[in-house]
Amino acid sequence: MYIPITVDHIARVEGKGGIEIIMSDEGVKEVKLNIIEGPRFFEAITIGKKVEEALAVYPRICSFCSAAHKLTAIEAAEKAVGFTPREEIQDLRDLLYIGDMIESHALHLYLLVLPDYLGYSNPLEMLDKYGKEIRCAMALKNIGARIMDAIGSRAIHQENAIMGGFGKLPTRAQFEELREGLKEAFPMAEHTVELFSKLEQYEEVKDKEMIHMAIKPRNGIYGIFGDYVKVSDGFEFPVEDYQKHIVERVVEHSFAKHSFYNGEKPFIVGAISRIVNNADLLYGRAKELYAQYKDLLRYDNCFANNFAQALELVYFIERAIDIIGDILAKWPIKPRDEVEIRDGRGVSITEAPRGLVAYTIEVKDGRVVYADIITPTAMNLAIMERHVRMMAEKHCQDTPERLKYLTEMTVRAYDPCISCSVHVVKL
């Protein structure tokens, strides 16, 4: 007898997806994450477009990590045409990206993960008893959005970020205001670490075979941009070689391909993978907190990703304050340099809030002739499915409600962005 248990819509993840668990008399027969994702569509619709026009399309893959897509695509396009940005421009891009990181982590931790742990179906219900936490979430999300507004000019799609730099820059006073806002938000990030240190990491998904992949930060400081990918087995490869080492495979039940390390092994990307590979590059308060909570930042449990994001909130707020300091020390800054559009192929891999995002862009006669995008959720799908299966196997005798609850929590720990972004209301 097969009993399909279906969660049509995984509540509280970005995008649209579902879990299908097929049970047999012997237990779990099959687990499928049914993911509807559209990067292939975005690759296709940008072919033949002028490179500048294509760069306006890529961030629309996801409105929640649009800065990640925008900045990764810009870096790939700049490499394709043979342009290297100035250090100040790179600082500004780091800052814009950090805005995305802060907003995304705050939203995921407080509004998506926390209700599960506290027994609520949504953040609205938490308001009476956990008003402080909801206000904390909104304040952290807000400072992330303010950074993106100021530098990207719009909180979504960041049209101010262009090849060669930025259309215009915020004023010195705006940077100073942002710095003050970040300083005010810092204690809330510390509170987040304390709060999430108390939450359970389910042993059911303990996985000693986990392989973590993260960028090797370019400047030796824990961060977002880099030229090599680090693997937790000790291997490193240049970003240009990602298609050799991250092999995508089509699976029947998903529009999104599954990714395998060297064609064989599922792997994980995200905040916990950044910590596993690059914790030695943390500094400041985050470094102290890492030392204090090292045991919770486990390489063998996907639930550690939640706590790793909490730690990153502290780190990235402090890092943003420092970057603003560097920018103001070099003030005034020329917003952009001219970029000569030449033929070529460029690859960029960066650390989106949810993990590595890879872009290859090939430009000919000023137009995009090839594009390849792998999102962090696509990279995580295979291992996410393995961990959902592990959870389901341990709880297949439980009620369907309990099984749904635990498997959904497992998926949410990955902070997946299943980005068709259908959000329409129903009447």
Next chain:
Amino acid sequence: METLILALGNELMKDDGVGLKVGRILAQKGYNVIEVGTDIFRLQRYYNGEERLIIIDAILSEKFKPGEVIHLSDEEVFEKLKAEIRSAHFMGAIDGLKLLMALDERLKNVELHFIGVVAKEVELGMELSEEVEKAVSKVVELVKELAKN
């Protein structure tokens, strides 16, 4: 009375982009419009105490025909849309709005309007269906009427 128009949707999902398309037309005409995309919480950043809030979005409905324009106001918005919110983003726009109203005193007394256009096609693509395209001018006129005073 000051009016703020919230344009919701994803223009890369065919009819789901109708709110944004109407929003851009209204912005060109000088109305105070913010595009919140799929993130209603962006309202928090841009709300300046306007007394009237008009939300424009796509609706999925089996009861109504594609392209029909539905106007709900104040409590009706929460009563009629509450149970049927289908958001891919953890909580629906209307639940998100409720949360923001609970956090911001000024929003509690706002005159609230929701204008929904019944979608025909919500899938990858940038064009509106013919039915929804025809509704765009109706929504623009309705907003103009609502925002008159």
